[in-house]
Amino acid sequence: MLEFDGLTKSFAGRPVLRGLSLAVRPGELYGFCGANGAGKTTAMRIALGVLAPDAGEVRWAGRRVDADVRRRIGYMPEERGLYGKMRPRDQLVYFARLSGIRPDVAARRADEWLERLGVRVGPKDPLERLSLGNQQRVQLIAALIAEPEVLILDEPFSGLDPVATDAMAGVLAEYRDRGVPVLFSSHQLDLVERLCDRVGIIRDGVIVAEGTVAELRRTAGRPEVRITLTGAPENWARMLPGVDVVAETGDTATLRTRPDTDLGELLDAARSLGELQHFGRREPSLAEIFREAMAA
Numbered sequence: 165m166l167e168f169d170g171l172t173k174s175f176a177g178r179p180v181l182r183g184l185s186l187a188v189r190p191g192e193l194y195g196f197c198g199a200n201g202a203g204k205t206t207a208m209r210i211a212l213g214v215l216a217p218d219a220g221e222v223r224w225a226g227r228r229v230d231a232d233v234r235r236r237i238g239y240m241p242e243e244r245g246l247y248g249k250m251r252p253r254d255q256l257v258y259f260a261r262l263s264g265i266r267p268d269v270a271a272r273r274a275d276e277w278l279e280r281l282g283v284r285v286g287p288k289d290p291l292e293r294l295s296l297g298n299q300q301r302v303q304l305i306a307a308l309i310a311e312p313e314v315l316i317l318d319e320p321f322s323g324l325d326p327v328a329t330d331a332m333a334g335v336l337a338e339y340r341d342r343g344v345p346v347l348f349s350s351h352q353l354d355l356v357e358r359l360c361d362r363v364g365i366i367r368d369g370v371i372v373a374e375g376t377v378a379e380l381r382r383t384a385g386r387p388e389v390r391i392t393l394t395g396a397p398e399n400w401a402r403m404l405p406g407v408d409v410v411a412e413t414g415d416t417a418t419l420r421t422r423p424d425t426d427l428g429e430l431l432d433a434a435r436s437l438g439e440l441q442h443f444g445r446r447e448p449s450l451a452e453i454f455r456e457a458m459a460a
């Protein structure tokens with residue numbers, strides 16, 4: 165298990181992490197979500213030893229992450245960090261060699277990955293001549309080339325087109341299926357909702373909501389209800405108990421429930437106001453759960 169345990173970190177006296185704890189199990193894709201500046205990159209940098217925490221520690225398989233453990237972690241930093249002037253294949257071989265991989269094996273793996281992820285590059289082209297999406301694929305390969313036991317990826321999907329997104333998602337799912345814990349940060353909540361086994365939402369340096377998307381729906385989400393009524397008095401939606409009105413169009417109102425909303429009571433109240441044509445409940449999306457967690 166990859167564990168972030170009670171991490172705190174301040175910059176110039178300003179706290180950024182305030183006791184952040186989370187755990188990613190082997191074979192789990194974990195989506196690390198939070199507003200800009202919430203502390204995601206800081207936490208990931210601490211895991212990789214780029215930054216030291218003020219308190220707390222990161223462990224892999226019960227062992228505090230040190231230089232030796234770090235070599236077994238594949239990391240995709242937010243600032244990316246490949247050399248623009250160097251050819252992608254040469255860089256990948258170089259990174260693999262840093263991890264102690266034999267040159268012939270490194271070269272073979274680099275070729276296989278470049279081929280598999282469809283990175284088209286002339287033999288002499290430096291990285292900087294590649295499109296942003298292709299540079300990002302090379303960055304992913306750099307994180308994978310030493311066959312890591314853990315993956316930590318900072319916004320791996322940002323700026324990717326749908327085809328590149330699918331390719332990236334496929335690779336992450338493959339590692340998850342091999343039993344690797346995969347943690348990645350993202351603002352693309354639809355993607356996180358679709359891909360991740362579990363999600364953690366960080367706010368002001370602590371996890372404020374965590375679980376499978378289904379668990380978050382039960383604990384942190386507020387379902388919406390859509391009601392269509394005919395023959396009802398004006399402003400009927402505002403007369404209903406235990407809900408907030410999100411939108412009203414014609415005879416239909418969209419309502420956000422509250423934690424104590426009684427749907428039976430709501431249905432009875434709607435029936436008492438007019439002729440009920442439709443009463444439907446919709447589960448909140450991860451984006452709605454996220455907004456809720458930010459507003460709480």
Ligand SMILES: Nc1ncnc2c1ncn2[C@@H]1O[C@H](COP(=O)(O)OP(=O)(O)OP(=O)(O)O)[C@@H](O)[C@H]1O
Nearest residue numbers: 175176180198199200201202203204205206207242
């Ligand atoms: N080296 C540093 N020195 C001073 N402040 C820093 C440093 N690194 C990060 N910060 C501050 O810490 C806060 C958290 O930044 P961090 O990059 O961890 O957030 P994030 O959740 O990754 O945000 P985003 O979603 O925008 O990438 C920000 O206010 C940032 O300005």
